[in-house]
Amino acid sequence: MAELRYDILSGTYTIIASERAKRPNDFRAAQQHEDPVPDRDPGCPFCEGNENETPPEVHALRDSGKPDTPGWRVRVVPNKFPALRPAETAEIDSGMADIEVVPEVDDSSMYWRMPAIGAHEVVVETTKHNGTLGTYTVEDMAAVLETLKQRYRVLGDDKHIVYVQIFRNWGPEGGASLLHPHFQIIGLPLLPPEVSTELSRFSEYESKTGRCLMCDYIERETEKDERVAFKNREFIVLCPFASRFSFETLIVPRKHSVTFSELDNDKAVQLAEIFTSLFRAYEKMFSSLSYNIVFHTLPPPKRSRKQPADHWHIHVYPRLNVEAGLEKGAAVWINPTPPELAAQQFGGKG
Amino acid sequence: MAELRYDILSGTYTIIASERAKRPNDFRAAQQHEDPVPDRDPGCPFCEGNENETPPEVHALRDSGKPDTPGWRVRVVPNKFPALRPAETAEIDSGMADIEVVPEVDDSSMYWRMPAIGAHEVVVETTKHNGTLGTYTVEDMAAVLETLKQRYRVLGDDKHIVYVQIFRNWGPEGGASLLHPHFQIIGLPLLPPEVSTELSRFSEYESKTGRCLMCDYIERETEKDERVAFKNREFIVLCPFASRFSFETLIVPRKHSVTFSELDNDKAVQLAEIFTSLFRAYEKMFSSLSYNIVFHTLPPPKRSRKQPADHWHIHVYPRLNVEAGLEKGAAVWINPTPPELAAQQFGGKG
Numbered sequence: 069m070a071e072l073r074y075d076i077l078s079g080t081y082t083i084i085a086s087e088r089a090k091r092p093n094d095f096r097a098a099q100q101h102e103d104p105v106p107d108r109d110p111g112c113p114f115c116e117g118n119e120n121e122t123p124p125e126v127h128a129l130r131d132s133g134k135p136d137t138p139g140w141r142v143r144v145v146p147n148k149f150p151a152l153r154p155a156e157t158a159e160i161d162s163g164m165a166d167i168e169v170v171p172e173v174d175d176s177s178m179y180w181r182m183p184a185i186g187a188h189e190v191v192v193e194t195t196k197h198n199g200t201l202g203t204y205t206v207e208d209m210a211a212v213l214e215t216l217k218q219r220y221r222v223l224g225d226d227k228h229i230v231y232v233q234i235f236r237n238w239g240p241e242g243g244a245s246l247l248h249p250h251f252q253i254i255g256l257p258l259l260p261p262e263v264s265t266e267l268s269r270f271s272e273y274e275s276k277t278g279r280c281l282m283c284d285y286i287e288r289e290t291e292k293d294e295r296v297a298f299k300n301r302e303f304i305v306l307c308p309f310a311s312r313f314s315f316e317t318l319i320v321p322r323k324h325s326v327t328f329s330e331l332d333n334d335k336a337v338q339l340a341e342i343f344t345s346l347f348r349a350y351e352k353m354f355s356s357l358s359y360n361i362v363f364h365t366l367p368p369p370k371r372s373r374k375q376p377a378d379h380w381h382i383h384v385y386p387r388l389n390v391e392a393g394l395e396k397g398a399a400v401w402i403n404p405t406p407p408e409l410a411a412q413q414f415g416g417k418g
Numbered sequence: 419m420a421e422l423r424y425d426i427l428s429g430t431y432t433i434i435a436s437e438r439a440k441r442p443n444d445f446r447a448a449q450q451h452e453d454p455v456p457d458r459d460p461g462c463p464f465c466e467g468n469e470n471e472t473p474p475e476v477h478a479l480r481d482s483g484k485p486d487t488p489g490w491r492v493r494v495v496p497n498k499f500p501a502l503r504p505a506e507t508a509e510i511d512s513g514m515a516d517i518e519v520v521p522e523v524d525d526s527s528m529y530w531r532m533p534a535i536g537a538h539e540v541v542v543e544t545t546k547h548n549g550t551l552g553t554y555t556v557e558d559m560a561a562v563l564e565t566l567k568q569r570y571r572v573l574g575d576d577k578h579i580v581y582v583q584i585f586r587n588w589g590p591e592g593g594a595s596l597l598h599p600h601f602q603i604i605g606l607p608l609l610p611p612e613v614s615t616e617l618s619r620f621s622e623y624e625s626k627t628g629r630c631l632m633c634d635y636i637e638r639e640t641e642k643d644e645r646v647a648f649k650n651r652e653f654i655v656l657c658p659f660a661s662r663f664s665f666e667t668l669i670v671p672r673k674h675s676v677t678f679s680e681l682d683n684d685k686a687v688q689l690a691e692i693f694t695s696l697f698r699a700y701e702k703m704f705s706s707l708s709y710n711i712v713f714h715t716l717p718p719p720k721r722s723r724k725q726p727a728d729h730w731h732i733h734v735y736p737r738l739n740v741e742a743g744l745e746k747g748a749a750v751w752i753n754p755t756p757p758e759l760a761a762q763q764f765g766g767k768g
Contacts, residue, residue, distance in 0.1 A: 073659055073660035074660055075658065075659070075660035075662075076619070076623075076631065076635065076659075076660075077616055077619060077631070077635075077658075078612070078615055078616060078619070079615060079619060080660075080662070080749050080750070080751070081660065081749075081750045081751070082660040082661060082662050082750070082751040082752070082753050083750065083751065083752045083753065084660075084661075084753050084755075084756050084757075085752055085753065085754055086754055086755065086756055086759075151744070151752045172626075173619050173622040173623050173626070173631075174623060174626045174627055175623075175627060175634055178634070178635060178638065178659075179659060231748070233743070233744060233747050233748050233750075235742070235743025235744060235746075235747050236743065237742040237743050240740075241740065242740070242742060242743075243739075243740035243741065243742025243743070244742075252743060254744055254748075256748065256750065260747075260748030260749055260750045261748070261749040261750075262428070262746075262747065262748050262749035263747075263748060265428055265429060265749075266427055266428060269426070269427060269428070269429060269523050272523040273426075273523050273524060273525075276522075276523070276524045277524055277525060281426065281427070281523075282427075284525055284528070285426065285427075285528060288528065308425065308427075309423055309425070309426075309528075309529060310423035310424055310425035310426075310430070310431065310432040310434075311432060311434075312425075312430070312432050360742055360743045360746045360747070361743070362743050362746055362747030362748075363747070364747065383746070383747070385746050389593075390590070390591065390592070390593035391593065391741070392585070392587040392592060392593025392594070392710055393583070393585025393586065393587050393592075393593070393602065393710045393711070393712050394501070394583055394585060394604055396585075396612075396710045396712055396733070396735050397583050397585050397610075397612065397613075397710070397712030397713070397714065397733070398581070398583050398604075398606065398610030398611070398612050398613060398712075399430050399431075399610055399611040399612035399615075400430070400431045400432070400433065400583075400606065400610045400611075401430070401431070401432040401433065402432070402433045402435055402501045403432050403433065403434055403435065404435055404436055405434075405436065406434050406436055407434075409436075
């Protein structure tokens with residue numbers, strides 16, 4: 069059983085998950101040969117017809133067929149090699165820490181650990197093995213986003229889950245182990261440090277200015293118009309002022325919105341339009357780009373917890389530059405591409 | 419001129435350094451062909467005889483010869499493509515933030531930036547193009563460590579430099595752009611977030627317990643003896659309890675020591691012995707391992723600043739697992755190798 073461990077030195081967490089070493093990895097081969105990717109791969113567990121190679125689906129958008137048979141457009145299954153498992157299947161050791169406890173910085177928490185309970189799901193976006201975000205129709209993409217929202221809500225309601233991390237790994241440098249296009253959703257039993265840092269900054273900003281940090285930021289960026297890559301009625305795509313990665317982008321709802329849960333049908337279509345424009349541009353600029361997409365959005369509050377100051381958003385981190393000693397040692401990034409230049413390349417004013 | 423920018427959302431910093439894109443990169447070729455690496459490469463700027471291809475040396479251990487000619491054993495040169503430049507060569511814009519100012523979380527710091535002043539040096543460890551840490555003699559390695567200490571002291575005395583980051587990038591996944599073995603030293607005009615977080619934890623621990631966090635940690639690890647990879651009289655190598663990376667290690671002085679500056683000749687030999695044992699083991703276990711070595715040590719205080727609670731140490735991060743969406747989005751790592759198992763592989767009890 070995987071274990072969540074706390075690092076007394078940095079206050080960060082690691083999931084020690086020895087079973088993950090068994091995962092398939094077809095990227096190395098795909099990259100070395102640089103063969104064109106076929107639209108169906110008989111050996112791929114996410115391709116249509118291979119539904120019995122994944123754990124049973126927990127959700128699907130279907131045109132036809134019973135669960136775990138062909139006929140779906142988007143399909144959600146538990147990860148076969150989960151980093152975290154649902155509480156009911158986990159053998160919880162007594163003496164492990166309670167959830168929602170932030171470890172103290174003293175000798176009581178030097179070996180703080182807990183079973184890695186939570187959830188780890190895969191959202192298979194399409195039956196097309198060679199699908200890419202840049203080739204989806206707006207309708208395809210809206211269906212993926214609606215599915216993400218649905219699972220995010222279900223997992224967010226789980227009493228063992230404090231935070232739901234939605235992400236997409238793409239390409240070998242992005243850490244993708246399977247080619248077939250998919251998002252992942254991880255339910256964590258704690259508020260992760262990266263999110264906790266952002267939240268405390270939102271709340272500090274609000275208490276000092278009375279306003280939302282993100283609302284102010286996108287207002288000023290819209291005015292300056294130096295780093296805007298795309299925008300439509302509901303969303304804006306920025307190349308962030310202090311971008312860590314070359315061609316990094318940030319997707320933000322233009323009207324104040326606390327959680328992803330607030331995405332209605334109209335906004336899902338607007339976000340889908342932004343996604344397809346952005347990734348069409350990425351795919352035109354780079355023949356094969358590795359990246360990570362990460363959503364930052366708290367689930368709606370449970371157990372009368374107050375919703376903290378927040379404005380949900382999506383980071384896109386292209387993995388063009390390797391993070392090395394300075395990034396690892398100091399958490400200072402070196403980025404050779406000014407975001408103003410990146411915005412220009414996307415067609416913005418720069 | 420490169421620029422240091424602050425990210426209002428995360429409180430982290432990025433160096434926007436467009437000149438860095440011009441760096442040579444001979445790793446991709448080396449890896450693809452997997453040719454044996456020769457002991458001298460006529461095209462390598464760090465090989466003996468090519469001294470005129472680097473900026474003039476700032477320090478060298480020499481058996482013979484004048485500066486910038488053959489005859490050296492260890493040679494220090496400014497990085498030809500520096501991420502940060504010394505203050506005297508930087509065109510400092512007025513209106514830029516003062517150094518040693520931590521930006522406020524309010525609208526005044528939304529576009530906080532400063533010229534990327536500091537230093538960026540390369541410590542060429544050996545004339546052997548194909549040298550590796552695991553093949554050095556203890557004497558070779560001690561000479562490298564003494565050189566690092568000397569430059570760390572000189573840069574730490576610079577009034578523009580607040581923190582000196584010593585690191586070594588190795589292999590393509592480690593972000594090394596040149597094969598010839600070298601350490602790098604970056605002088606930063608601010609206390610970086612990763613170090614600042616560690617320091618605040620040392621200080622919180624001390625105020626709660628009256629003791630040093632690292633002294634307590636290595637005492638308990640030595641007692642448990644489950645995660646000890648190596649030790650000698652002065653140093654211990656641990657596989658940290660919450661290791662982020664497979665086969666991650668932490669090198670720590672066993673007696674309380676605040677800064678790397680306190681390394682005397684005897685301790686340099688002890689540390690060299692630990693380094694060569696550890697890297698002989700890494701090189702035996704993995705035919706080609708990418709990694710980052712990062713030193714965490716504050717320079718001795720300047721301008722009557724009080725030295726905060728600290729105990730210097732060295733992190734070794736093998737880059738066997740790719741950091742993906744969960745690491746980037748949440749700062750939660752997934753590590754498939756329990757550190758107890760890693761310690762066993764190094765020959766510890768595990």
